[in-house]
Amino acid sequence: MPAALSMLLPVCLIENDGSNLVVNEEAKKLLAGISEPVIVVAIVGKYRTGKSFLMNRLAGSNSGFPLGSSIQSKTKGIWMWCVPHPQKPGHVLVLLDTEGLGDVEKGDSKNDTWIFSLTVLLSSALVFNSMGTIDQQAIEQLHYVTELTEVIKLKSSDAKDETAEYKKYFPSFTWCVRDFTLVLERDGKEITEDEYLRMSLELKPGENFQNFNLPRECIRNFFHSHKCFVFDRPTSTKNLHHLDELKESELEEEFVEQAARFYDHVMKSCNVKMLTGEIPVTGKMLGNLTSLYVDTIQSGSIPCMENAVLALTEIENTRALQDALSNYECGMNRHVPSFPTLTEQEFLNMHTKCLSGAIKVFMSHSLNDKDQKYLEELKNQIHKKKEEFMKINDYKSREVCKDLLQNLTLTIQNGLMLGRYSRCGGHKLFIMDKLQFLERYNRMPGKGVKSLEVLEDFIRENQSIEAAILAAEEKITQAENQLAESHSQAMEAQRQRESEEQRSRALQQALDKQSASHQQHINCMTDMMEQNRRRVIQDNMSLIAQRLQAQQSALSSTHQQTLNQLQRTIEELKIQNSQRHSGGGGGGCILC
Template sequence: MDLPVCLIENTADGKLQVNAKAADILSRITQPVVVVAIVGVYRTGKSYLMNKLAGSQKGFDLGSTVQAKTKGIWMRCLPHPTKTGHTLILLDTEGLGDVEKGDKKNDMWIFCLAVLLSSALVYNSKAVIDEDAIEKLHYVGEMAELIKVKSKDNDDDEAEYSTYFPIFIWAVRDVTLKLEFNGKPITEDEYLDNALMLQKAENAQESLEKVEQHNKYRNCIRMYFKTRKCFMFDLPTGDKEVLQNMDEVSEDQLSPEFMAQTRNFCDYVYKAAEVKYLDSVHRVTGKTLAHLAAMYTEAISSSNAACMEDVVTNISVAENTAAVKEATQHYDNRMKEKVTLPTETLDQIIELSEECEKEALQIFIKRSFKDNDRRFHTQYLKIIEQQKSEFFKRNDMESRTRCETLIQTLSQDLENSLKQGSYATLAGYQMFKEEMERIEEKYKNEPRKGTKAEDVLQEFKKSKELVGVTIMMNDKALSDQQKKIEEEKRNKEKQELERKTEESQRCAENKKTEHQRRIFEEHIREVLEKEKNERRLLQEQLQTVLLDKTREQDMYRSQGYNDHARMYEEQINDLRNKREELGSPGWMPLVVKTLCSAASCVLPPFVKIGANFLSGFVQMFNK
């Protein structure tokens, strides 16, 4: 995108809505996305930083007057400069506190949406981080009213917000102060930490209220954003005319220090801003981001709290539905490509189906998520079984049609002879037997008859049984003893045929059973592997949050804020318990049991897997 488009726009009735054109652009992005949003007071140079992140001088409108230019949230998408296979999405937001607009509710909505949609949030302000600057960031303290983590709990655990929220970057523009604290040089990050230090309360009520107000937003920033970074920018130039035309002037007209600071800022964002995640595990693509934007915008502008858990659940339903469709369509397409009907044997179509099922399963497992009750896995299994059954049925029908046509052709002389009464003569039965043997030999020598070759042959022979008996009984060349021997021989052949037919059916059933068992083992293995990886990722995420919370707690203790330090104790213990629970192997049997329950509703009874097998499988997987 050379130019940005409006992603979220203001409507005439004071609401917000997602722009259809922008949603269409996002829906065509299948790569994981890194989303960087910038917020801050209007006319503080937000758009300039966004253009620099885009690697261009123009794009987002900078404006050159006291009027705010950006309305709503504007979006620009481009290949990520350093992360191959990823898309960088930049969101430039409407300036907060626009006196012409004078709508604090709209400002709050914009701020919350920037937080919810981004993996890195840049807060842009001017000159210093002082009480006034932090007061302007009061939206952080009010977010809990519009953003909920869970739908069932009235009070969310504040520690959970930091798991979902983006990294926080404070960009301080047009800085003139020296980076010193108590006469000693400090870094930009230390400057931010010092600015976020709490005050201790005194006994006087007036002083207590003032201290609580001072600490409120600082606590929220520390609580909600586990990663915080500060960048301080010199004034780009002392030339007012150059400042008013920043998107037109060359870099050599700007301060070298300012340009170096800008490059450092961009390098950090490219490196530190990670892929946007839905729930710490599942990466967001452009298409998913379009869904997120629509759902969050609708919830917030309807004056309802945007519940992250509900939104993830709704997206999972859409994605799981699409996963079922994509995977089953892949199976159908691949079977049509691979299988030439009829296959010579049942083994051949089973082998080909198994290959296609494994491919389809990979697609389903990769795309589906949060299908804890296996509802969509059941749908997937049901459709695959229907498709497979249809392919096997068509394979048998093609084989039967071909074999019946073949045997009709080969037996034409026999049928003509029967009509003409050619076997109603001395030694006619021997002639009949020889013709039947000739037909069988030629039939068996014909290639590509398929799975129903033996069935059709036996059906043909059975259809001629009565004819053969009649010819034999009327053949004067045979004695009664010979006829008796022939009858006994025929009965033995009939019994042997029935035995072979039963054995063949049992063998075919066993092959299908073993096929289903192998496929179902693959299902269990893939689901367990995915669950194991997701739990490992969640453990890593929790460990990161745990370390951040522990550092915060240690900081409060070192500064004598014991009450605040104790506030973190419960959060830290809860995080530890969740991490240990995720690492416990007790989840495996439950997952397998749930999957088996889902499969038993779909698969034939003979493929249900016993408890001993499941127990052994879980033990084998753990090894």
């Protein structure tokens, strides 16, 4: 408990100038740092009765709360001293020392009533300090208890509070009688201090004793337990002026023993300050309660314990909600540097862990949230915060993926700039580069939950590029096909021309060859005919010679008619020979 340990001396909790009560913000800040349950022991009584000395003893010190040695009250308002409880670990002992009641310098008894009522409202153990004995005068000093029902309300309804109900919410009551000189006996029998208190609070029957009985009834009915301690004078009168400077050995032994019993009772028997519903009060809650009660009094209203609890519940639960929400935000902010998460489940695991921590914080700081109104509000606000962190996670995932895509598509971008895909087969090449970059993208770690979505968006956004490449390739292919067709047609025409020329040449060659062959044949035929003509002529000449020879041989035996006939024949033969020589058809010699 850092705040309590830092309190080496008391501080003023409620300042009082006689007409206004003001909560000291420094003291409230100290209480706000105490998250442990508090046991609040407050002391009231007339001024100059040694209240501060007892409170210093409870704090384990001889000094702290100022000890007045003059007729003027040293303590104004309500002073506070927080110390770790010496016998109850995890608890804080809050000591409240009030200004003396009945100070003639104040001149306003109502101010004392408010100081007393605030002490009752804030404490779990109320100590009343008086001098001498418990007699009518001493009890009349406690007339403030008779006014408690007028200055403190238990419930907000207009119905009158039952007196017995105050016991549930008011502190225990301890009466410390200082400078006690009587013998604790009754009817010759020794009695205890507690029996002495009970005897002093006994009622007298009859209507004539209403004023006598009223304060006693209030003490008996308002406080759930009653305890009494009597103290001898601590030291001689001359030493009382510097009591805080005396060592324990310089005090009266009987007083030291009595003070030790009082100390032991407070440490063992005084309980944690509780609110309705058995809600333990922490230092922070006590500070808020103090402000609520003081503000109510200063506004002219009557403090209502039920309303105070409701207001405190709202304050504490609102603060618990904010603390829990801050705990969730801090927890998730610690994870933000590791964003983006690989999967949504990984993010949900982070969220669930932080949500669990936030709910633990809320449950440890919340107050009486029976209908879970504030817990549900916490869950709603955490859900909104979760959505914000999801957006951060998604944003980081998108940025990582976009940067990755930008780097991985440099090859494709350069290819587009250099016209790598603006040719026949360019689309196929583009698809190959695209598949390669997709494979590399899928292998890269740390892309986060939006990996697929960003990739799909990227592909969708770049469909036009692929479509343009495909359309360009189709145009190029179409042009090349047309060019190829034109070239093919030209080649075919060329081939046909060449074929025709080849056929023409072959035909010409065949014709030339045929002509040559024909000419050769003609020449051969001419030569053969010439040869035949010559042979025929030669044969005819030979035949003529033979015939002439025959004729000459036969002249003598034939008659002149035959000779003449032969002569005609010879002439005819000459005529025929003459015609063949001039180009006539060569035929064989026609013999007579």
